[in-house]
Amino acid sequence: MKLPFALPKLKFNRNMRRRLTDRAMSLAALMCVVIALVPLGSILFEALVRGAGALRPTVFTLDTRDGGIGNAIQGTLILISLTSLVSLPVGILTGIYLSEFGKGRLGGGIRFFVDVMTQIPSIVVGIFAYSLILALAVLGVVSPRLAFSTTSGIIALSTIMIPVVARTAEEALRLVPNSTRESALALGIPEHRTILRVVLPTGGSGLITGALLALARVAGETAPLLLTAFGSGFGFQGLNQPIESLPHTIYTFALDSSTGLNQTAWGASLILVLIMLLISIASRVASRPRFASR
Amino acid sequence: MQLSRIPRALGRALLAWIRGRSYFEVLTAIVSIAVVALLGVIAVVLFIVAEPSIRTFGIGFLGGTVWDPVAGIFGAAPFIYGTLVTSAIALLLGVPISLGIAIFLSELAPPWLRIPLTYVVELLAAVPSVVYGLWGLRVLSNVMRNSVEPAIQSVLGFLPLFQGNPIGTDMFTAGVILAIMIIPTISAVSREALLAVPENQREAALSLGATHWETTRVAVLRYARAGIFGAIVLGLGRAVGETMAVTMTIGNRNAISGSLFSQGQTIASLIASSWAEAATSPVYLGALIEMGLVLMLISLVINIAARLMVGRFIRRGEGAA
Amino acid sequence: MIGAKMRTERLSAWYGTKAAIKEISINFEEHMVTSIIGPSGCGKSTLIRCMNRLHEVVPKARAEGKVLLDGEDVYELDAVSVRRRVGMVFQKANPFPTMSVYDNVAAGLRLNGMRDRKKLDEAVYRSLKQAALWDEVKDSLDAPGVSLSGGQQQRLCIARALAVQPEVLLMDEPCSALDPIATAKIEDLVFDLKKEYTVVIVTHNMQQAARVADYTAFLYLGKLIEYNVTRELFERPAEELTEKYITGRFG
Secondary structure, three states: OOOOOOOOOOOOOOHHHHHHHHHHHHHHHHHHHHHHHHHHHHHHHHHHHHHHHHOOHHHHHOOHHHOOOHHHHHHHHHHHHHHHHHHHHHHHHHHHHHHHHOOOHHHHHHHHHHHHHHOOOHHHHHHHHHHHHHHHHHOOOOOHHHHOOHHHHHHHHHHHHHHHHHHHHHHHHHOOOHHHHHHHHHOOOOHHHHHHHHHHHHOHHHHHHHHHHHHHHHHOOOHHHHHOOEOOOOOOOOOOOOEOOHHHHHHHHHHOOOHHHHHHHHHHHHHHHHHHHHHHHHHHHHHHHHOOOO | OHHHHHHHHHHHHHHHHHHOOOHHHHHHHHHHHHHHHHHHHHHHHHHHHHHHHHHHHOOHHHHOOOEEOOOOEEOOHHHHHHHHHHHHHHHHHHHHHHHHHHHHHHHHOOHHHHHHHHHHHHHHHHOOHHHHHHHHHHHHHHHHHHHHHHHHHHHHOOOHHHOOOOOOOOHHHHHHHHHHHHHHHHHHHHHHHHHOOOHHHHHHHHHOOOOHHHHHHHHHHHHOHHHHHHHHHHHHHHHHHOOHHHHHHOOOOOOOOOOOOOOOOOHHHHHHHHHHHHOOOHHHHHHHHHHHHHHHHHHHHHHHHHHHHHHHHOOOOOOOO | OOOOOEEEEEEEEEEOOEEEEEEEEEEEOOOOEEEEEOOOOOOHHHHHHHHOOOHHHOOOEEEEEEEEEOOEEHHHOOHHHHHHHEEEEOOOOOOOOOOEHHHHHHHHHHHOOOOOHHHHHHHHHHHHHHOOOHHHHOOOOOOEHHHOOHHHHHHHHHHHHHHOOOOEEEEEOOOOOOOHHHHHHHHHHHHHHOOOOEEEEEOOOHHHHHHHOOEEEEEEOOEEEEEEEHHHHHHOOOOHHHHHHHOOOOO
């Protein structure tokens, strides 16, 4: 007995075409991965081949006016340590607010705007830092020459680093289970001490990872420094003077017509990329046990 | 009158808010609000220093096609054009590759390969922009000039889009580098969107007799399309703001040109390359700052749009420019 | 007809190292409804998922033994065509949320290359009629599939599965998420469907099995305990375990 509304039997062929398409798309997806890895491989390869030779001991002792990168490394170290000095406490305190107290509308609003800040193009941040100092100079508070200085660079880099630290800190603290907080509070430990002495250390490795990533981001920034720290052929000369940095050196040496400086640019890139890779890998390793793999 | 009541009402609301909370919470709240206030300060400062320029050039600034600092004529059009063109190339090339990667990592890769391969793709984001620029200038542009661009010209050279003598550093190369740089962003967010598709969707398609690719196409990609679209917009936001890699590969020519193989300039690369020489001329500097404001607004709109689409998938700490 | 439409021969399946079903051999008679009952975790779902080769999609899943469709081992056929011939309806209705009612039903047909709008209209109409859903959705075919009620969504999924003209329809606890009225509608449907298709229905509801099924198989801890004409199994169970389950002394 047939069911009413039964259809005449349909022919289902074209299986070969569908199977081929399936295979082809799988292959295409794999090719996409390969294509993306080619530039990565090329950069690492070229940096090694072209740059390793430039990393003679003299390149570290000489300053950029003599074709070395000693002052650039010094400059980057000074910039990122002073920037961290400012950004880490501010960013972590913000992260604490967002994770511990930020459930309501105020927290939501702050989180939204902090996220917006992480996405501001870094060159615009450079303009901001420079303009801030110009504006202060017009008011007579500082000298206009401060616009191109270490201080100016630190303002720019901090504006980039603080929001990043805030969000990574929030996420690291969010991972601390609520039961930890509750058991500390149940023992009678006051709130601020619970947060500082219990939650913060528990979230410790996540915080460190986040701080490292923020640091790596800032250490590689060039554009804002072009507009603020400006660059110098000499070593550190004061917070109110321009200062060189490693990414900036790479930029100037890369554009130079001298192949010797080009090679040094590659050498400096090798150093920078290796540091970035190390930090990236270290942060993966540090955060791995905590997450379930998907 | 009414006006004096507002500060008092605000003050009372503020006190009420503080009263219910611990010192620590108030402290961290103040710091957080200060951080966000910094955003406001940025906007205000930029507007203040750009205002003379805005007043001088008016709205025609955006459409002006001539940028001549010596003559004092400033028009933003060449750089908006350059930004659009390089971003378009970046998306055209970068989106399909990113989607392919996302699909491979979420659907096709064997489980033991998934995590290591994901890390490796994300390493693309660990390379600083200036190093991309160096590589683009000294490696990629040569490949472009010697092989890729002539090859394209031999096939499509009749189109005005691909005419002119290729020298390697041009808008096309800058677009290609941008494509590479936004791949980690788009593929990571897309991958998370794909992984969020419930298994029952795949099962529904499979049980109808769909092949693996058909299942991905019909059940997974369609379901995740909002997240994928948001990922693309996020990538666009990054492309628009990229500075160093573009500056070093685009040729730095402040004019509009119809061919992809000609030199150009984006807003970001303009600011980077001209800032030092503009610092001594207030009018010039004002024009650059106004360009910065334009860039900030473009970027803000794009990123807020992206956030609305993929709020939960946003990642922090990404890439240096 | 001679021989069962579908048959398993000593079918075993594992998730990793954990055995879900062990050496199960059952017949599924053509144009009959066979129900599979048993307590939670007894392997009912795993069994039918092996029948349309959906089991192997899970990582680290493995199966041994045979599943014969018209005498051919499905594990030697192309998985894609097996799945079209052996359709499935899931415990929780899973219509494609980005598609309309019409597109949901047409999805399987379009995948198989049907483009002609008239033919699609015809097929969608007939499938929705067979699933007893047409009258309720005929004026809102463009509405999103997920805008329907739970029971309607499940019937939509049935229509979707029927559209590709399977020979066997597997139903994995199709009513467990539905209210009694929606359940009754689907049970009536099953009764009609067996005229055209061979139906296998997994259920934890013994009354449902008694109402709807011609044959019943009772599984416990991955093994087939008893298989018989439904009436016989419920009124005169041969195994003690079966009797215990039926009378509610466990599970």
